[in-house]
Amino acid sequence: MDIDRAALKAEIILERKVTRLLNGRLVVLNICDLAGCMNPTDLHECLISRGMARGNPVLEEAVLHSKLNVSLLCRKCHMDRADTTTFRRLLISKNIDRYGLAPMVGWVKSLPFAAESQREEYLNLLEDLAREMKPGRWAEVVEPALWNYGVRRG
């Protein structure tokens, strides 16, 4: 992991800590963005993948080093589920919720895409997800999906 990426991981771990009651004690920890697993270790590019940016070094640099594009996941969720359509949308929605739609849109607008159609695709996805983000909606969509994957909420 390069030094900027390690710094990003440290920043995200500090920024996204939550307090949970565990065996009768309050503990401060990180939880996996996908299924609430404890102490996740992996950074995952949820909106724009590294593969999408390959061959465009400036774009790749931006994609790997912006917290707006990054989810913190446990290894199992990262390997098994992060790239499925439903969960990808969930992860992006969590970052819209964290950082706001305007900063996410501003970031995508700032990126050096090879084709404007790529930028439009990401902007449309962000707008689409922001429209869907009504309270309780993700519980309806994601809880049954997690059940299908054998994941229980902790």
Ligand SMILES: [Zn+2]
């Ligand atoms: Zn997980």
